Amino acid sequence: MTGKAKPKKHTAKEIAAKIDAATTNRGGGKAGQSDRLGQVKGGHAKLECPLCKVTAPDIKTMQIHHDARHPKLPFEPEKLNNLHASIPSESSSKPGIRGSLKKPESTK
Numbered sequence: 001m002t003g004k005a006k007p008k009k010h011t012a013k014e015i016a017a018k019i020d021a022a023t024t025n026r027g028g029g030k031a032g033q034s035d036r037l038g039q040v041k042g043g044h045a046k047l048e049c050p051l052c053k054v055t056a057p058d059i060k061t062m063q064i065h066h067d068a069r070h071p072k073l074p075f076e077p078e079k080l081n082n083l084h085a086s087i088p089s090e091s092s093s094k095p096g097i098r099g100s101l102k103k104p105e106s107t108k
Contacts, residue, residue, distance in 0.1 A: 045057060
C-alpha cells in the first residue's frame with residue numbers, strides 16, 4: 001500500500017492503453033455510421049427485417065429479433081433483405097477492423 005504523501009505512478013502498460021484508446025477507431029460516431037447501417041460491404045449490418053427495417057449481422061440475431069418483435073407472424077428467412085448482396089465489392093478497407101489513420105507521436 002502507498003502512503004498518503006506518496007503519489008501513485010502510472011505504468012507503461014496503462015499509458016499505452018490510454019494512447020491506444022484515444023487513437024484507435026472503434027467504429028463509433030460518424031466514422032462508423034456507414035458500418036452500422038450496412039452501406040459498405042464488410043459492415044456489421046447484413047440482414048434487414050422486411051417488416052420494420054431493423055438490421056442485424058446474421059440470421060440467428062434476426063430470428064431473435066423476429067421472435068421478440070413479430071411473434072404472431074411466422075419467421076421466413078427467404079424474405080429477409082441481404083444488404084451485402086446489393087452492394088458491389090470494393091477494395092476499400094473494412095470498417096469493422098481495428099485501426100486508425102491517426103498514429104501517436106513518438107513519446108520519450
